[in-house]
Amino acid sequence: MRKIVIVGASSGLxxxxxxxxxxxxxxxxxxxxxxxxxxAIKDVYPHNVAYSVIDVTKEDAxxxxxxxxxxxxxxxxxxxxxxxxFLDPELEDSRLDNTLQTNxxxxxxxxxxxxxYYRGTPRFNPGQIAAITSVAGTRGIGVSAAxxxxxxxxxxxxxxxxxLSRQQHVNVRITDIRPGFIRTPLLKEGKxxxxxMSVDHAAPLIERAILRRKRVAVIDSRWAxxxxxxxxVPQCVWKRIAINF
Ligand SMILES: NC(=O)c1ccc[n+]([C@@H]2O[C@H](COP(=O)([O-])OP(=O)(O)OC[C@H]3O[C@@H](n4cnc5c(N)ncnc54)[C@H](OP(=O)(O)O)[C@@H]3O)[C@@H](O)[C@H]2O)c1
Numbered sequence: 001m002r003k004i005v006i007v008g009a010s011s012g013l014x015x016x017x018x019x020x021x022x023x024x025x026x027x028x029x030x031x032x033x034x035x036x037x038x039x040a041i042k043d044v045y046p047h048n049v050a051y052s053v054i055d056v057t058k059e060d061a062x063x064x065x066x067x068x069x070x071x072x073x074x075x076x077x078x079x080x081x082x083x084x085x086f087l088d089p090e091l092e093d094s095r096l097d098n099t100l101q102t103n104x105x106x107x108x109x110x111x112x113x114x115x116x117y118y119r120g121t122p123r124f125n126p127g128q129i130a131a132i133t134s135v136a137g138t139r140g141i142g143v144s145a146a147x148x149x150x151x152x153x154x155x156x157x158x159x160x161x162x163x164l165s166r167q168q169h170v171n172v173r174i175t176d177i178r179p180g181f182i183r184t185p186l187l188k189e190g191k192x193x194x195x196x197m198s199v200d201h202a203a204p205l206i207e208r209a210i211l212r213r214k215r216v217a218v219i220d221s222r223w224a225x226x227x228x229x230x231x232x233v234p235q236c237v238w239k240r241i242a243i244n245f
Pocket of ligand 1: 007008009010011012013014031032033034035054055056057081082083084085102106132133134135178179180181182183184185186187
């Protein structure tokens with residue numbers, strides 16, 4: 001039985017993907033801060049789901065994550081789906097701190113623990129580290145400065161591990177999932193986000209990209225075109241574009 005561990009599985013994309021993998025017969029280890037939604041997934045799939053309450057901003061997160069891998073019976077794939085994000089044109093201290101602690105410090109802690117797990121566990125089949133970053137990491141977005149730059153950090157960290165794993169002969173594949181807007185609790189209710197996707201539309205595309213071991217996958221193809229165009233815009237023009245959603 002194949003095994004996936006999903007960090008950030010109590011709502012939104014992580015929750016949906018956890019349910020899909022459990023339904024498909026995988027052993028699924030799930031984690032987040034809120035216990036009730038994790039327990040609810042386990043109640044539906046009592047025989048192939050294990051869970052652990054983990055706050056990735058806490059120092060004990062890597063140890064708890066390694067325990068969860070053990071309870072799950074191993075880990076063929078890590079999916080890091082935990083994250084916070086805010087529209088924050090005022091650059092509020094608490095939002096900056098929360099975003100950086102979760103999306104940068106917490107992310108790096110868990111991804112590094114997964115990498116070291118694979119490095120210390122010789123495998124016949126490659127392991128996989130997948131993370132949901134965002135199209136927001138493509139360019140600096142003024143109204144979401146901390147979120148946008150935290151996503152760029154995540155993308156660079158994954159690029160770096162891709163190189164390191166080759167240098168160190170660690171049998172692991174790296175997958176960077178970059179979605180555009182998806183209707184989940186992360187987004188503000190009622191805002192008219194451009195090219196907004198439903199979870200029903202996005203989750204199967206994300207799952208396919210993971211199972212195909214894509215190195216980078218932009219979700220969906222419309223967003224691939226948009227981000228391709230963003231990259232072509234010179235900074236002196238980009239800074240004049242008032243992105244406001
Ligand atoms: N929705 C979008 O439009 C969109 C677009 C691009 C990228 N993404 C990215 O996709 C990922 C998933 O987001 P989502 O849209 O599914 O949002 P969501 O429904 O808010 O889910 C976020 C998940 O992260 C967990 N989490 C947050 N802080 C945590 C912490 N300190 N420790 C452990 N878990 C934590 C939450 O669980 P608890 O609160 O229970 O801890 C929850 O399970 C995020 O990285 C987000 O940046 C989303």
